[in-house]
Amino acid sequence: VYFKDVAGCDEAKQEIMEFVHFFKNPKKYEELGAKIPKGALLLGPPGTGKTLLAKATAGESGVSFLSTSGSIFLEPFVGVGSSKVRSLFQEARKCAPCIVFIDEIDAIGRARGTGGYYVHEERENTLNQLLVEMDGFGTTSGVVVLAGTNRADVLDKALVRPGRFDRQITIDKPDIKGRDQIFQIYLNRIKLDNEPSYYSHRLASLTPGFSGVEIANVCNEAALIAARTDEEHVTKDHFEAAIDRVIGGLEKKNMAMLLWGWFLEHTEPLLKVTIVPRGTETLGFAQYLSNENLLMTKEQLFDRTCMALGGRAAEQVLIGTISTGAQDDLEKVTKMTYAQVAVYGFSEQVGLLSFPHHKEDSFEMSKPYSSETGAIIDKEVREWVNKAFKHTIQLIEEHKGKVAEIAELLLEKEVLYQDDLLQVLEKLPHLDDSYSGRLDSLWWRDLCSIGKVCEVEPNWFANSVRYVVGNGVNTFFWRDLWIGDEPLSDQFPVLFNLAADKDISGAEKGPACRAGVNDAVKWLSENTLDFRSGAVMNCCTGFKILQQQMQNL
Numbered sequence: 001v002y003f004k005d006v007a008g009c010d011e012a013k014q015e016i017m018e019f020v021h022f023f024k025n026p027k028k029y030e031e032l033g034a035k036i037p038k039g040a041l042l043l044g045p046p047g048t049g050k051t052l053l054a055k056a057t058a059g060e061s062g063v064s065f066l067s068t069s070g071s072i073f074l075e076p077f078v079g080v081g082s083s084k085v086r087s088l089f090q091e092a093r094k095c096a097p098c099i100v101f102i103d104e105i106d107a108i109g110r111a112r113g114t115g116g117y118y119v120h121e122e123r124e125n126t127l128n129q130l131l132v133e134m135d136g137f138g139t140t141s142g143v144v145v146l147a148g149t150n151r152a153d154v155l156d157k158a159l160v161r162p163g164r165f166d167r168q169i170t171i172d173k174p175d176i177k178g179r180d181q182i183f184q185i186y187l188n189r190i191k192l193d194n195e196p197s198y199y200s201h202r203l204a205s206l207t208p209g210f211s212g213v214e215i216a217n218v219c220n221e222a223a224l225i226a227a228r229t230d231e232e233h234v235t236k237d238h239f240e241a242a243i244d245r246v247i248g249g250l251e252k253k254n255m256a257m258l259l260w261g262w263f264l265e266h267t268e269p270l271l272k273v274t275i276v277p278r279g280t281e282t283l284g285f286a287q288y289l290s291n292e293n294l295l296m297t298k299e300q301l302f303d304r305t306c307m308a309l310g311g312r313a314a315e316q317v318l319i320g321t322i323s324t325g326a327q328d329d330l331e332k333v334t335k336m337t338y339a340q341v342a343v344y345g346f347s348e349q350v351g352l353l354s355f356p357h358h359k360e361d362s363f364e365m366s367k368p369y370s371s372e373t374g375a376i377i378d379k380e381v382r383e384w385v386n387k388a389f390k391h392t393i394q395l396i397e398e399h400k401g402k403v404a405e406i407a408e409l410l411l412e413k414e415v416l417y418q419d420d421l422l423q424v425l426e427k428l429p430h431l432d433d434s435y436s437g438r439l440d441s442l443w444w445r446d447l448c449s450i451g452k453v454c455e456v457e458p459n460w461f462a463n464s465v466r467y468v469v470g471n472g473v474n475t476f477f478w479r480d481l482w483i484g485d486e487p488l489s490d491q492f493p494v495l496f497n498l499a500a501d502k503d504i505s506g507a508e509k510g511p512a513c514r515a516g517v518n519d520a521v522k523w524l525s526e527n528t529l530d531f532r533s534g535a536v537m538n539c540c541t542g543f544k545i546l547q548q549q550m551q552n553l
Helices: 010-024 026-031 050-061 080-094 121-134 176-187 196-205 212-228 236-247 255-262 298-308 310-319 324-342 371-413 418-425 433-437 442-451 459-470 488-504 509-526 539-551
Strands: 039-043 064-069 098-103 143-149 167-170 270-274 285-288 415-417
Touching: 010 026, 010 039, 010 050, 010 143, 010 167, 039 050, 050 064, 050 098, 050 143, 064 080, 080 098, 080 121, 080 143, 176 196, 176 212, 196 236, 212 236, 298 310, 298 324, 298 371, 310 324, 310 371, 324 371, 371 415, 371 418
Parallel strands: 039 143, 039 167, 064 098, 098 143
Antiparallel strands: 270 285, 270 415
């Protein structure tokens, strides 16, 4: 395994290259008096590639690789765990230069003295032996210890101090660019009906929050589905079915959340909704396009609260009774609102204070604030939730006639995409005239992210796209740039000719060119139904071609 086999974690690869350089040229470090870090912690959620990155580091370095798990050292017999640690490092010295990888090191590396009456003495003895072994290395020993965990907060301080695990390398879930790279790796191993790049961009946009393992699972599921249906190649339909199967059990959304989220300005764009059951608990789900933004505003959190309350509000207004179905939604609303008031400093009554969350596995007898402050927080949370609930009720009263139409359409088709919803709901209500002037508009941000046009963004093209989106001509514009019965690049000569005609008419070149592109993009939005359901292309290439043609006018 080499670094070319690892994708979606470029920053982590750059950090861990330090160890590769050491193994390839240790004398340079010794001559300069430098000491290479003796170990590194690879931190991140499950399935993000911690073990794979450790293997790739050994492969790039050309050294031996010993892998084990923290739970292997836990034994009921006294002294067995410590003996296994000694044996592991004796073997590592024999194989030096060598990389030792300990997966889930929190199994033996938890802070000593924790656990109340259930302190595991043998675990602590094993940890002590590990500390001794790691502290006994010199630079010339040629042994580096890498360890993986997703619970760095529970590790013993002596384990993570300088001299043992000097480095902490974070491996998060990949963003859309990283998912694109990972998909290309796994798609190369599958017999497709087209090039891997043909699918990788779209699949990356359809899988926000997926780890590398989940992406591999999607590709494998698609191949399994194709094999079961005796297909010769894996196609777009197989990938869509695989994604539905993988995400169907992750989160359940009901029709009310779908519909009210449509009318909220700061919610994520809807990709797809289905009522096809998945498993025993999920009766359907809605899939949204993540904006990949780790920061959230107060307005975004308010809209998310309204969206989560949609199920309970719909029961109250449309059915006239309430059920236990909203329990999970109410729990999420409670946690979300308490975080806004007590952690994020959004409340004027509480002020710019942040009280930390309690760990799920910890037991706290007291809160980090007075009972008076606690009463203010509780009051604020109730008021915020009530405000969001009233807003949701108002939305339902205004648009409840659309629920029946959407329900009938869902019963007929079982799966709806955004263009299907546009037939019933028409354009989004928050896309008013002022929307076209917003540089951070939701659809323009998605267009930049998916089409990768940020690198080549000329002002005239930004204005053109905002013109189309702002006037509600086609809010599904970004999807039209991806999918078609023929590659969209074939349509660029039409856009070019429309813009050129404007310039040839004798008007000034700059403003006329912008006006021509406006007309061209408008034409595109009005003719997208002719090529919406087929091939996928890389928008960035097409935009660069169009930009070069415009500059040559």
